[in-house]
Amino acid sequence: MSEVVKKPVKITETILRDAHQSLIATRMTTEQMLPIVDKMDKIGYHAVECWGGATFDASLRFLKEDPWERLRKLRDGFKNTKLQMLFRGQNILGYRHYADDVVEYFVQKSIANGIDIIRIFDCLNDIRNLECAVKAAVKEKGHAQVALSYTLGEAYTLDYWMDIAKRIEDMGAHSICIKDMAGLLVPAKATELVQALKSATSLPIDLHTHYTSGVASMTYMKAVEAGCDIIDTAMSPLAMGTSQPATEVMVEAFKDTPYDTGLDLNKLSEIADYFTPIREEALKSGLLNPKVLGVNVKTLMYQVPGGMLSNLLSQLKDQGAEDKYREVLEEVPRVRKDFGEPPLVTPSSQIVGTQAVLNVLMGERYKVATKESKALLRGEYGQTVKPMNPDVIKKCIGDEKRITCRPADLIENELDKIEAEMSQWKEQDEDVLSYALFPQVAVDFFKYREAQKSKVDPAVADTDNKAYPV
Amino acid sequence: MSEVVKKPVKITETILRDAHQSLIATRMTTEQMLPIVDKMDKIGYHAVECWGGATFDASLRFLKEDPWERLRKLRDGFKNTKLQMLFRGQNILGYRHYADDVVEYFVQKSIANGIDIIRIFDCLNDIRNLECAVKAAVKEKGHAQVALSYTLGEAYTLDYWMDIAKRIEDMGAHSICIKDMAGLLVPAKATELVQALKSATSLPIDLHTHYTSGVASMTYMKAVEAGCDIIDTAMSPLAMGTSQPATEVMVEAFKDTPYDTGLDLNKLSEIADYFTPIREEALKSGLLNPKVLGVNVKTLMYQVPGGMLSNLLSQLKDQGAEDKYREVLEEVPRVRKDFGEPPLVTPSSQIVGTQAVLNVLMGERYKVATKESKALLRGEYGQTVKPMNPDVIKKCIGDEKRITCRPADLIENELDKIEAEMSQWKEQDEDVLSYALFPQVAVDFFKYREAQKSKVDPAVADTDNKAYPV
Ligand SMILES: [Co+2]
Ligand SMILES: [Co+2]
Numbered sequence: 015m016s017e018v019v020k021k022p023v024k025i026t027e028t029i030l031r032d033a034h035q036s037l038i039a040t041r042m043t044t045e046q047m048l049p050i051v052d053k054m055d056k057i058g059y060h061a062v063e064c065w066g067g068a069t070f071d072a073s074l075r076f077l078k079e080d081p082w083e084r085l086r087k088l089r090d091g092f093k094n095t096k097l098q099m100l101f102r103g104q105n106i107l108g109y110r111h112y113a114d115d116v117v118e119y120f121v122q123k124s125i126a127n128g129i130d131i132i133r134i135f136d137c138l139n140d141i142r143n144l145e146c147a148v149k150a151a152v153k154e155k156g157h158a159q160v161a162l163s164y165t166l167g168e169a170y171t172l173d174y175w176m177d178i179a180k181r182i183e184d185m186g187a188h189s190i191c192i193k194d195m196a197g198l199l200v201p202a203k204a205t206e207l208v209q210a211l212k213s214a215t216s217l218p219i220d221l222h223t224h225y226t227s228g229v230a231s232m233t234y235m236k237a238v239e240a241g242c243d244i245i246d247t248a249m250s251p252l253a254m255g256t257s258q259p260a261t262e263v264m265v266e267a268f269k270d271t272p273y274d275t276g277l278d279l280n281k282l283s284e285i286a287d288y289f290t291p292i293r294e295e296a297l298k299s300g301l302l303n304p305k306v307l308g309v310n311v312k313t314l315m316y317q318v319p320g321g322m323l324s325n326l327l328s329q330l331k332d333q334g335a336e337d338k339y340r341e342v343l344e345e346v347p348r349v350r351k352d353f354g355e356p357p358l359v360t361p362s363s364q365i366v367g368t369q370a371v372l373n374v375l376m377g378e379r380y381k382v383a384t385k386e387s388k389a390l391l392r393g394e395y396g397q398t399v400k401p402m403n404p405d406v407i408k409k410c411i412g413d414e415k416r417i418t419c420r421p422a423d424l425i426e427n428e429l430d431k432i433e434a435e436m437s438q439w440k441e442q443d444e445d446v447l448s449y450a451l452f453p454q455v456a457v458d459f460f461k462y463r464e465a466q467k468s469k470v471d472p473a474v475a476d477t478d479n480k481a482y483p484v
Numbered sequence: 485m486s487e488v489v490k491k492p493v494k495i496t497e498t499i500l501r502d503a504h505q506s507l508i509a510t511r512m513t514t515e516q517m518l519p520i521v522d523k524m525d526k527i528g529y530h531a532v533e534c535w536g537g538a539t540f541d542a543s544l545r546f547l548k549e550d551p552w553e554r555l556r557k558l559r560d561g562f563k564n565t566k567l568q569m570l571f572r573g574q575n576i577l578g579y580r581h582y583a584d585d586v587v588e589y590f591v592q593k594s595i596a597n598g599i600d601i602i603r604i605f606d607c608l609n610d611i612r613n614l615e616c617a618v619k620a621a622v623k624e625k626g627h628a629q630v631a632l633s634y635t636l637g638e639a640y641t642l643d644y645w646m647d648i649a650k651r652i653e654d655m656g657a658h659s660i661c662i663k664d665m666a667g668l669l670v671p672a673k674a675t676e677l678v679q680a681l682k683s684a685t686s687l688p689i690d691l692h693t694h695y696t697s698g699v700a701s702m703t704y705m706k707a708v709e710a711g712c713d714i715i716d717t718a719m720s721p722l723a724m725g726t727s728q729p730a731t732e733v734m735v736e737a738f739k740d741t742p743y744d745t746g747l748d749l750n751k752l753s754e755i756a757d758y759f760t761p762i763r764e765e766a767l768k769s770g771l772l773n774p775k776v777l778g779v780n781v782k783t784l785m786y787q788v789p790g791g792m793l794s795n796l797l798s799q800l801k802d803q804g805a806e807d808k809y810r811e812v813l814e815e816v817p818r819v820r821k822d823f824g825e826p827p828l829v830t831p832s833s834q835i836v837g838t839q840a841v842l843n844v845l846m847g848e849r850y851k852v853a854t855k856e857s858k859a860l861l862r863g864e865y866g867q868t869v870k871p872m873n874p875d876v877i878k879k880c881i882g883d884e885k886r887i888t889c890r891p892a893d894l895i896e897n898e899l900d901k902i903e904a905e906m907s908q909w910k911e912q913d914e915d916v917l918s919y920a921l922f923p924q925v926a927v928d929f930f931k932y933r934e935a936q937k938s939k940v941d942p943a944v945a946d947t948d949n950k951a952y953p954v
Contacts, residue, residue, distance in 0.1 A: 200736060200737060200739070201705065201737050202737075202739075202740060202741050227733070227736070228701070228720070228724075228729075228730050228732070228733030228736075229701075229733055229736060229737050231698070231699075231701055231702050232701050232702055232705050232737050235671065235702050235705065235706075236705075250698065250778065250779040250780075250781055251778070253698075253779060254698075254724075254778075254779065259698075260698050260779045260781070262698070262779070262781040263697070263698030263699055263779055263781060266670055266697070266698075266699060266781065266784050267670060267671050267672075267699050267702050269670070269672075270672060271672050279781065279784070279785055280785070282781075283781065283782065283785060286781065293778070294775075297774050304767050304774040304777065305764075307774065307777050307778070308720065308721070308724075308763070308777070309720040309723060309724065309730045309732070309733055310720075311720055311730070311732040311733060311736065311749065311752075311753065311756070312753065314736050314749070315749060315750070315753060
């Protein structure tokens with residue numbers, strides 16, 4: 015018998031970032047993470063995703079934790095495992111475009127505090143919005159991974175993905191991630207897409223998906239058979255539903271095949287045992303809603319993320335217009351087309367969704383356009399894959415100036431100004447970046463931190479509830 | 485390009501039987517089923533499993549419904565779709581071996597009342613226990629499907645499965661089901677097993693599994709690629725966890741492949757919308773415990789069904805001996821070996837599990853043997869795949885007589901006797917069979933039925949709670 019070529023698939027563990035962000039509102043604390051870090055470090059994961067995304071905001075805002083301190087503690091514990099963060103291109107982890115000097119400084123500090131792999135994406139797949147972060151990561155000797163926001167639509171042909179993959183390779187990125195935040199990638203399409211990307215570039219391919227529509231584990235199987243190098247999974251207590259496929263399950267599924275991960279189920283099981291009470295507690299308290307654990311095939315029918323569907327419904331309920339749900343669902347793809355067919359991911363999903371609701375409720379399309387729709391139409395988020403509808407541009411922003419350059423080209427360096435604004439709170443360099451991203455939330459946290467230290471006024475600093483009544 | 489050969493996979497829908505049995509304690513009522521039957525009938529399912537298994541007992545015992553009446557109503561609604569039931573060989577739907585005349589009469593009445601496909605299995609895969617039911621189904625012009633209880637172990641080689649498949653074909657069965665009640669069949673093994681069965685017989689192969697260990701959808705994918713003809717799925721509101729993979733998900737996963745089911749996602753979605761409130765209500769009331777919706781990879785580690793693991797733990801808790809859990813888990817495969825390596829499915833899973841607990845707690849193996857262990861050792865359940873341990877036989881039953889014949893050969897025809905016993909309650913022929921299987925429960929139901937009709941004493945017949953205080 016001919017020797018079967020072994021090609022172990024690598025596993026990136028997401029339980030410390032995407033899994034708890036997807037299932038329990040990003041509420042896992044550093045204290046909950048640290049006791050299990052040593053065991054996780056001995057598994058042999060390709061990487062552990064543990065920072066960035068919504069964790070930064072949630073740490074400061076809800077947990078009253080310094081995210082930088084969390085990163086240093088995780089780095090201290092993970093002696094043999096690469097740490098990965100999620101980074102939203104020129105938005106970093108915030109909600110606007112930042113100047114290049116802030117982006118560069120954030121990358122530098124992330125790597126200095128312990129990040130190995132920076133996964134960088136943009137909601138429009140406008141690679142100009144990725145360039146600054148990628149170059150900074152390369153300069154700091156980090157691993158720069160570019161994540162393509164996966165979506166469906168006329169513009170998103172295999173040629174499109176192959177072309178963008180080549181441009182990413184040329185940019186100097188070290189790997190490519192297919193980021194399927196909505197769980198739209200079905201198994202047969204995964205085969206085609208992975209094969210196409212492997213033929214277009216020599217970069218390792220990582221596949222990231224969510225179980226929302228129910229096909230995720232099959233999609234991983236097909237992707238790996240087609241040559242995918244890395245898959246993102248979450249330990250079973252926080253897997254499936256709107257999170258990733260379960261780590262142990264994928265390990266067992268590939269066991270004794272050419273793609274055998276080599277990871278030890280017994281060791282993984284001890285880690286699962288650690289997280290199981292956290293799952294059960296979250297179910298009991300309601301933090302983990304069993305609804306997000308089910309399958310939502312409507313995401314495949316309407317090709318929109320599950321979260322967007324529930325947002326639309328709740329917007330309509332607020333207006334007493336639930337009967338318009340189907341009409342709005344039909345309006346969403348039309349608005350998306352008018353807006354140049356962007357992927358539907360934060361923030362484009364909210365912009366398209368809200369505009370679709372307005373178009374239906376007003377009884378006239380684009381009678382009212384939101385501030386964000388106007389900004390998108392002016393080009394302020396970057397370039398969309400297809401041209402926008404000129405009639406819609408005209409109706410929404412009239413003759414206002416539109417930009418075609420990289421949005422950040424119009425933003426002057428701002429680090430010095432930001433540092434000057436917040437200098438009274440600064441205890442470490444990184445505080446400047448916390449403030450840059452979330453000024454109000456960061457200041458609240460700085461005040462809380464100070465109160466904790468002095469403990470001068472226990473009536474003001476309510477440490478038990480981790481709430482500081484400012 | 486060469487034409488791809490189309491081979492649509494067929495779908496057996498389980499939401500009216502296994503799905504609610506697995507997730508909500510078999511509590512779906514006929515009233516909950518009937519409004520959606522017409523839509524389900526138009527889907528194009530290969531079959532709808534809707535009767536047998538635990539539904540018969542649960543209808544009589546908890547729902548105070550006549551199971552035969554349910555079957556007739558379903559038959560009335562499903563004008564174009566085959567109806568399937570699950571039938572436990574010589575146990576029928578009950579907990580002991582019955583005489584052949586009862587088995588034959590039950591098969592006859594099941595088919596007369598509307599069943600098309602009878603899925604027949606035995607917990608030891610002793611095909612002598614299947615023969616009577618298979619022959620009766622063939623005689624009544626029903627479709628006789630034999631289900632092999634899938635398990636792992638030394639004895640269960642591909643040769644074993646191929647040999648038993650041939651014997652089933654020779655017996656006159658019309659199709660074979662691989663019944664993986666514990667979710668032990670991993671994708672790569674499904675490929676091997678299905679290929680082996682397809683090479684051994686020309687019968688259609690149906691795969692039935694549960695999502696318990698998390699691999700089920702991938703296992704279906706691999707099985708179908710290997711030639712599996714039919715897969716069992718459940719509509720998404722009662723899918724996954726300890727139930728089957730979701731129907732809509734598998735339909736989408738195979739879409740635009742050679743295995744495309746051709747089923748319409750939009751129509752399926754309307755059915756899902758009907759069952760979603762039933763799921764939500766069950767979550768709210770606690771009938772559906774979110775625990776059974778998660779992944780339990782321990783079933784793969786210990787190769788025992790998930791339900792057995794929780795039973796063992798609760799038996800130990802009752803004895804204040806939770807610390808012995810691991811020891812018991814290690815004793816289970818040893819007891820199983822002593823007992824001839826049976827599959828672990830009702831009732832063999834309970835027999836092996838309870839004996840393992842006793843062996844550990846007593847501090848001496850087989851110091852005490854349960855009544856059921858002794859019966860198994862005497863051959864009263866049938867023949868095991870491997871010989872039993874002679875030392876264990878000696879220690880447990882000494883020189884008591886063991887049987888090697890088909891257990892039912894020792895049971896005289898009993899239908900007349902049973903009918904005589906219950907004649908005062910008989911309103912339809914089928915009542916005799918209800919009484920044969922569950923004498924006490926059936927009598928309680930007959931009394932309830934009578935009280936409902938006369939409504940003479942509302943204080944005794946509490947119709948709202950469907951409880952009759954006898
Ligand atoms: Co994600
Ligand atoms: Co089953």
